[in-house]
Amino acid sequence: MKKTIDERFLTDWSGLRRGVPDELHRPTNTDEVADIVRRSRSNQRRITVQGGLTGLAGGAVPADGDVVINLERMNQIEDVDHVEGVMRVQAGAKLEEVQNAAAASGWYFPVDLGARGSCQIGGNAATNAGGERVLRYGTMRDSVLGVEVVLADGSVLDSLTCLVKNSAGVDLRFLFIGSEGTLGIITRLVLKLQPPPGPAAVAIAGLPDMESLAKLLRHLKQTMGSMLHAYEFMSRRFVELSASISGVRNPVDPAVSWAVLIEARGVRGQVVEESLQASLQLALETSLIRDCTIATSLADVEAFWRLRQSIPELLAYMKPTVNFDCGVPLKHIAGFVERVDDRMREHFPRAEHLFFGHLGDNNIHLATGPHREEDMHRVDEIVYQELRGLQGTISAEHGIGFIKKPFLAQTRNTGQIELLRKLKQALDPQHLLNPGRVID
Numbered sequence: 127m128k129k130t131i132d133e134r135f136l137t138d139w140s141g142l143r144r145g146v147p148d149e150l151h152r153p154t155n156t157d158e159v160a161d162i163v164r165r166s167r168s169n170q171r172r173i174t175v176q177g178g179l180t181g182l183a184g185g186a187v188p189a190d191g192d193v194v195i196n197l198e199r200m201n202q203i204e205d206v207d208h209v210e211g212v213m214r215v216q217a218g219a220k221l222e223e224v225q226n227a228a229a230a231s232g233w234y235f236p237v238d239l240g241a242r243g244s245c246q247i248g249g250n251a252a253t254n255a256g257g258e259r260v261l262r263y264g265t266m267r268d269s270v271l272g273v274e275v276v277l278a279d280g281s282v283l284d285s286l287t288c289l290v291k292n293s294a295g296v297d298l299r300f301l302f303i304g305s306e307g308t309l310g311i312i313t314r315l316v317l318k319l320q321p322p323p324g325p326a327a328v329a330i331a332g333l334p335d336m337e338s339l340a341k342l343l344r345h346l347k348q349t350m351g352s353m354l355h356a357y358e359f360m361s362r363r364f365v366e367l368s369a370s371i372s373g374v375r376n377p378v379d380p381a382v383s384w385a386v387l388i389e390a391r392g393v394r395g396q397v398v399e400e401s402l403q404a405s406l407q408l409a410l411e412t413s414l415i416r417d418c419t420i421a422t423s424l425a426d427v428e429a430f431w432r433l434r435q436s437i438p439e440l441l442a443y444m445k446p447t448v449n450f451d452c453g454v455p456l457k458h459i460a461g462f463v464e465r466v467d468d469r470m471r472e473h474f475p476r477a478e479h480l481f482f483g484h485l486g487d488n489n490i491h492l493a494t495g496p497h498r499e500e501d502m503h504r505v506d507e508i509v510y511q512e513l514r515g516l517q518g519t520i521s522a523e524h525g526i527g528f529i530k531k532p533f534l535a536q537t538r539n540t541g542q543i544e545l546l547r548k549l550k551q552a553l554d555p556q557h558l559l560n561p562g563r564v565i566d
Contacts, residue, residue, distance in 0.1 A: 135194060138179040138186045139241075140529055141446065145190030147174065152199045155216075156274060156282060156313040159195060163311070163559075164280030166193045172561050175307040177249030178220065180241040182449045183527025185253075185306050185563050197248055200313065206231045211319040212271065212288045217248025217312050224317065233319035236263035240435040248312045254304035256523035258434075261486030262355045263320065265523070266303065271318050273299045275310035278554035286316050301549070306525050307560040309553045323355065323391035327399040328427045329406060331418040332382035336460035339384055339485055342414045343456075346388065349405040353398050356389035357486040358434050364480040368436040371443055374429045377419040386485070387434050434482070440493060444478050447495030448505045452513060453488050453522035463490065465512050470494060473508065474501070489522040503532075510536045526564045534565065 131150050137143050148171075153159045166173050174188040176196040188194050200218035207213070211233045215224060222242040228235040239245060239257040249255075251273065255266045263269065272287040285298050302310050333339055339359050346354050360368075362378065365385050369376035378385045390402045402420070409415045421427045441447050454462050463481055470479045474497065483491040497505055510520055510533045519537045520530050534543065546565050550557070 131194075134179065135176065135196060136188065138181045138184065139441075140182045140184040140187070140449075140527070142184035142187045142529060144184075144187050144528075145192070147188040147190070147192040147194045149193045150196065151194065152196050154199045156200075156276065159197075159200075159276045159311055159313055160280045160282055162193065162195055163276055163278065167278065167280060167556065167558055170556065171558070173558050175252075175311050175560055177218065177246035177252070178241070178244045180245040181249070181253070181525065181527060182451075182529075183521070183525045184529045185525055185527030185560065186249075187528065189562075195311065197246060197313070200248075201246075203227045204314070206233075206319075207288070208232065210288070211321075213317045213319055214286065214288075214314065215247055215317060216314055217246060217251075219247050221245050221247055221250060228319050229322070231319075232322070234322040235269065235317060236320050237266050237269055240437050247315060247317070251303050251312050251315060252305065252307050253523065253525035256484065256487060256489060258356050258358060258484060260484060260489075261357055262352065265487075267300070269318050270299060270303055270315055272316035273302055273312050274314035275302050275312055277310045278556065278559050282313075283310065286314060288316050290318070301553075304525075306527065306563050308550060308563055308565075309559070311559065322394055324394050324396045324398065325391070326355070326427060327390045327402040328421040328430050329388045329402060329418050330377050330430055330433075331386050331388065331406065331409070331415040332379045333384045333386065333415050334382060336384065336463055338414060339386060340456050340459065342386065342409055343485055345409055345414055346405055349408070350390055350398075350401060353390045353392050353401060354388070354486070355391045356387065357484070358387040359481075359483060359485045360385045360387070360434060361481040363478065364440075364482050365433060367443070367478065367480065368433045368440060371439045372432050372436045374432050376433075377430070379417045382416050387430055437493070440480065441495075444480075444493065444495035446497055446499065446502075447493055448497055448502050449494075449524075450490075450492040450509050450520075451483070451522050451524045452490045452492070452509070453519040454490055454513070454516055455518065456485075456488060458516045458518070459485070459488070459490060462512055462516060462518075466492065466509055469508050469512070470505075474505070487522070488518075506530075506533060513537065528563060531562075531564060531566075
């Protein structure tokens with residue numbers, strides 16, 4: 127049976143491989159998932175849960191002998207409440223499909239990632255995905271009202287509430303959002319939609335250093351308020367390489383060290399271009415930025431975002447890569463990036479080291495490569511050593527999976543890790559659901 131399992135189910139975007147599962151199931155509804163879990167439990171079989179296989183932490187990668195439950199066929203948009211702005215979906219629905227269904231109903235689903243066409247909404251919840259508009263709308267956790275979960279004993283927990291406020295005891299959805307499938311399998315979700323925003327005003331600004339990025343963010347928050355939707359920073363080398371690979375013209379002055387993509391939006395019908403222009407003009411006059419280019423057409427907007435979202439092409443160009451999504455308090459970001467960059471250049475001078483991310487929510491990404499397999503653990507050590515004492519996190523949105531598990535103690539203290547173990551023992555005492563992920 128192992129020979130019949132397609133290669134695409136054996137790894138994810140991390141490139142990690144662990145073995146070949148004995149069984150692959152692609153259920154179409156919750157009852158089928160529950161039945162597979164019950165049978166696996168009775169036979170003491172380990173279960174690997176899969177979504178869109180776009181993860182970078184290896185959490186969906188099966189081992190020899192595993193039972194794989196892939197949710198790609200559980201892809202239905204079940205219901206949209208056009209009045210209240212609430213959607214019920216199966217966990218295997220792709221993020222882009224959810225976004226399109228919301229738009230067709232006159233609403234907007236704000237969680238947005240570069241992998242929107244491949245990643246699944248259940249996986250987004252399982253890792254508490256963030257993306258490019260957390261600054262305005264929060265993480266996936268903030269867009270989920272309720273969940274349905276298959277537990278490790280095969281029972282089904284129905285918590286598909288559509289209420290925004292519910293103080294009747296512990297809010298159980300938060301046990302499973304971000305748990306990476308280790309406490310239960312999310313099979314259906316109730317999502318909170320937002321009023322559609324107005325047209326986007328987009329600009330790219332060039333800055334001399336990381337400190338200026340933080341100061342510009344403060345300036346934009348104070349001058350634009352809730353109109354500020356995205357604040358995506360990129361190193362000069364990131365922009366250069368992305369422009370070369372994507373064929374997009376590089377709008378950034380080669381003399382600057384950093385660039386930031388800024389997106390502003392108001393409510394439907396509200397024009398925000400003048401507000402963004404005025405804010406950036408003031409930033410120029412006070413030397414917060416060196417230069418800026420404002421999009422004057424939809425083609426410009428798409429080109430600017432293309433520069434930021436060329437991650438799959440960049441990773442393919444640099445592979446094998448090691449990828450990070452650290453979270454660092456704003457006051458420590460400049461020092462953290464400088465120290466990591468210096469050490470990476472010292473130890474791996476032939477590799478590319480590309481910094482980018484969502485500065486508005488403290489999320490620093492680093493993609494570095496190519497690296498030999500025997501060097502990858504050392505790369506991890508260098509980056510995570512620099513997080514010590516900063517009250518940061520080794521994963522702001524990608525999850526822990528297998529790859530980051532050895533470094534969990536860098537950002538979780540002993541008491542927190544022990545409580546995670548107690549939760550796992552209480553809900554999955556046989557350690558059958560996604561075993562070995564996050565904690566042992």
